[in-house]
Amino acid sequence: MKRLFSLVFALGLLVVACGDDDSGATTSAPADTGAFPVTVQGTEIPALPERIVSLSATHTEVLYEIGAGSEIIATDVFSDYPASAAETEKVDAFNLSVEAVAALDPDLVILSYDPGDAMAGFEALSIPAILFSPPGPTSLGAVYDEWQELGRATGHTTEAQALVREVRDDIDSVVAEVPQTVRSFTYFVELDSTLFTVGSGTLLNSVFGMLGLTNVVGDDAGAYPQLSAEFLLDADPDFIFLADTVCCGQTAETVAARPGWSELSAVGNGSVIELEDSVASRWGPRIFELVLRITKEVYGVG
Amino acid sequence: MTVESPRHVSVRSLLLAAAVASGAIAAAVLIGPAGLDPRRVLLEVIDRLPLIDVESGLSPREAAIVWELRVPRAVLGSLVGATLAIAGAAYQGVFRNPLADPYLLGVAAGAGLGATLAIVTVGSGSLLVPVAAFAGALAAVAATYALGAAGGGRRTGTTLILAGVAVAAFLTAVQTFVQQRNADTIREVYAWILGRLGTTGWADVALVAPYAIVSIVVILLHRRVLDVLAVGEDEARTLGIRPERVRAIVVVAATLGTAGAVAAGGLIGFVGIVVPHAIRLIVGSSYRVILPLTVLGGAAFLTIADVIARTAVSPSEIPIGVVTAFVGGPFFVVVLRSSRRDSS
Numbered sequence: 001m002k003r004l005f006s007l008v009f010a011l012g013l014l015v016v017a018c019g020d021d022d023s024g025a026t027t028s029a030p031a032d033t034g035a036f037p038v039t040v041q042g043t044e045i046p047a048l049p050e051r052i053v054s055l056s057a058t059h060t061e062v063l064y065e066i067g068a069g070s071e072i073i074a075t076d077v078f079s080d081y082p083a084s085a086a087e088t089e090k091v092d093a094f095n096l097s098v099e100a101v102a103a104l105d106p107d108l109v110i111l112s113y114d115p116g117d118a119m120a121g122f123e124a125l126s127i128p129a130i131l132f133s134p135p136g137p138t139s140l141g142a143v144y145d146e147w148q149e150l151g152r153a154t155g156h157t158t159e160a161q162a163l164v165r166e167v168r169d170d171i172d173s174v175v176a177e178v179p180q181t182v183r184s185f186t187y188f189v190e191l192d193s194t195l196f197t198v199g200s201g202t203l204l205n206s207v208f209g210m211l212g213l214t215n216v217v218g219d220d221a222g223a224y225p226q227l228s229a230e231f232l233l234d235a236d237p238d239f240i241f242l243a244d245t246v247c248c249g250q251t252a253e254t255v256a257a258r259p260g261w262s263e264l265s266a267v268g269n270g271s272v273i274e275l276e277d278s279v280a281s282r283w284g285p286r287i288f289e290l291v292l293r294i295t296k297e298v299y300g301v302g
Numbered sequence: 303m304t305v306e307s308p309r310h311v312s313v314r315s316l317l318l319a320a321a322v323a324s325g326a327i328a329a330a331v332l333i334g335p336a337g338l339d340p341r342r343v344l345l346e347v348i349d350r351l352p353l354i355d356v357e358s359g360l361s362p363r364e365a366a367i368v369w370e371l372r373v374p375r376a377v378l379g380s381l382v383g384a385t386l387a388i389a390g391a392a393y394q395g396v397f398r399n400p401l402a403d404p405y406l407l408g409v410a411a412g413a414g415l416g417a418t419l420a421i422v423t424v425g426s427g428s429l430l431v432p433v434a435a436f437a438g439a440l441a442a443v444a445a446t447y448a449l450g451a452a453g454g455g456r457r458t459g460t461t462l463i464l465a466g467v468a469v470a471a472f473l474t475a476v477q478t479f480v481q482q483r484n485a486d487t488i489r490e491v492y493a494w495i496l497g498r499l500g501t502t503g504w505a506d507v508a509l510v511a512p513y514a515i516v517s518i519v520v521i522l523l524h525r526r527v528l529d530v531l532a533v534g535e536d537e538a539r540t541l542g543i544r545p546e547r548v549r550a551i552v553v554v555a556a557t558l559g560t561a562g563a564v565a566a567g568g569l570i571g572f573v574g575i576v577v578p579h580a581i582r583l584i585v586g587s588s589y590r591v592i593l594p595l596t597v598l599g600g601a602a603f604l605t606i607a608d609v610i611a612r613t614a615v616s617p618s619e620i621p622i623g624v625v626t627a628f629v630g631g632p633f634f635v636v637v638l639r640s641s642r643r644d645s646s
Contacts, residue, residue: 095482195619217617225618233367234336235617247487259503260370263363 040153045128048155049108053101055093056112059132060085061284062150063110066159074104081278081286102127108153112136135223136283139206143283144168163285170288175210177301184214185238185298188227188266189280190255192244195227203283211294213239233260239298240266241273243280250274273297311591319598323380326605330376333609335616336367343368374503378510379608380601382499382563383573385514387600388593389556389563390574391581392521395528395589396549399463401634403574404560407462407553408469410571412442413564415477418491422484432509432565438473439561443553445469495569499608499622506566517559518597524552528589570604570623572630577603579633 037046053074054060060079063072069084076093079085091101093113098121101109109122109129122129130153137143144164151160187208189197198204199221208215216235217225244250252272256262266272275293279286295301331347332340338360346358346368360368386404393402404410416438420431449465481491499506527548530538535545563570577600578592585591604626611622 094488221618226621227617228335228612228619230367230371230612231335231617233363233371234338236363259374259505260363260366263366 038152040149041130043128043130051106052108053106054110058282058284059110062147065285066151066156066163068154068156138201138203167288171291174291174295178212179299186216187213187239188216188237189241190244193248199223199225236265239271241275243275243277245274246277311594319595323598323602326602327376330605330609331372338364370503374507375499378507379499379605381510381514382567383600383604384597385517385559385563386573387577387596388518388521389560391578391596392552392556396552407466408442408446409439409557409560410569411470411473412438413561415473418477418480421491422487435565436561442469443557499567510562510566513558513562517555520555522593525590525593570626572626576630576633
């Protein structure tokens with residue numbers, strides 16, 4: 001492990017700062033009124049939305065980033081970023097009441113989860129609603145597509161395109177810095193303390209793969225398998241990423257105290273990395289932060 | 303009450319049951335997703351015995367898999383299985399109802415509510431979770447008992463079961479409400495509800511063992527009285543037994559054991575139904591025979607279920623509650639059918 005690290009450094013890989021990650025596109029360019037009506041995800045939006053209800057934390061982050069924040073009148077209880085999203089009126093997206101949302105008189109509703117077919121309710125009430133079907137995009141390309149769709153739906157097409165370009169370039173430049181290693185590092189991402197993790201067909205898995213890392217789970221375990229502790233000890237990943245630091249209070253210390261975990265290489269080498277749950281599980285603009293963090297922790301670059 | 307019929311458990315059947323349970327525990331220690339060499343695993347376990355020093359050839363990490371994960375999990379599985387099974391048999395005995403188990407009495411629902419409240423307030427890693435589950439289980443059984451008494455004065459088996467169903471439904475509704483109000487912890491609660499053995503190793507074993515042992519010993523001591531109760535309450539009274547008192551002691555003992563088991567393993571269903579009835583089908587209906595065999599049978603059943611849970615879809619794990627319910631659901635129907643045929 002340490003040997004591999006020194007090798008990486010010995011290769012003299014350049015650290016190119018790719019700053020401006022805080023260049024929030026808060027530019028309030030005039031919305032593109034002329035484009036309406038538009039059809040997004042099969043829903044016709046007759047006029048430029050001015051009262052948006054976002055029932056998805058990821059999409060809330062994107063909306064604020066593309067300058068649609070001032071049009072948001074309510075968000076779901078998980079929308080806690082940026083800070084102004086946390087202060088909007090709150091709706092429970094997991095027990096959604098169409099009537100409660102309708103009472104807010106929205107002209108656009110964004111959903112990413114709809115087991116109770118609230119979409120039918122919104123259609124009956126002639127409230128334009130867009131559903132980005134769960135479990136969400138599985139590749140960065142699909143993520144960018146979603147952002148552009150949100151841009152079209154809210155009249156912020158230009159900002160959305162700019163955001164996509166910026167994040168894509170930033171990520172590409174980080175990926176370009178990922179050094180060749182003797183062998184691919186292995187990793188385990190912990191979604192909760194009962195060892196739920198991500199497998200093939202998930203965005204997180206593809207992001208890690210893009211950065212040259214190999215999931216200990218392999219390709220055949222499905223999207224969100226629950227690992228046995230024994231398998232994990234046997235697989236002995238080079239890196240452990242904790243995406244349950246907020247929800248479940250896990251830290252490098254709590255993990256090291258689990259039975260048998262003190263024998264793990266990642267624990268011994270200090271390669272247990274604490275991520276913020278929401279950064280690791282959403283696919284908003286902060287995905288660049290995630291990419292940067294992983295690269296920094298694993299390769300010491302970025 | 304005649305003494306001619308063989309109403310004591312034979313040494314041979316005890317030995318056989320013990321052999322099955324030992325085999326299950328051995329399988330649990332030897333088999334696992336890590337694919338360690340069974341011979342080395344065996345040497346590693348022998349090495350841990352006092353005064354014996356052999357070289358197993360396992361790396362420290364592999365040794366940790368054996369000693370920190372597999373062995374405590376096998377021990378935990380047998381303790382939880384034994385406790386749930388004998389608790390089920392005990393409930394069936396005192397309530398003279400073949401379908402009685404911790405679920406029907408609201409014990410499991412009470413434990414579930416207690417654990418849910420603890421998870422949403424202090425988080426799933428907290429030591430308070432098992433304690434809260436325990437408190438909830440005791441409160442639920444007390445409520446069931448009180449409600450059963452209010453219903454008809456005398457706590458007959460039927461009114462108690464009905465009271466248990468009402469209490470369980472109420473507590474489950476409260477739990478669902480609390481869960482929905484705290485969507486951010488919903489998956490932790492869900493994982494706990496499905497039941498899982500051992501992410502905390504020996505700590506869980508230490509937590510369960512006192513409850514399990516007290517519960518099992520107390521119930522075993524009442525095995526003869528349960529046989530008398532099975533004949534009828536009036537008959538029991540003529541023999542100087544006070545049915546209400548016996549029922550209270552056995553129910554409290556079974557609830558203690560259940561709460562301890564539930565606190566460590568989550569809600570693992572059907573063990574209390576499957577095991578006692580399987581034993582009954584083989585050896586007849588005397589509690590003096592059933593109860594000791596149920597302890598061993600429960601240990602074997604849950605340990606094997608856990609081997610399946612750990613290895614069937616490796617590297618993933620199936621919640622053990624799903625495995626036991628998969629076997630237990632169909633079995634429950636068979637028991638229901640045969641018990642209806644008996645009573646008609």
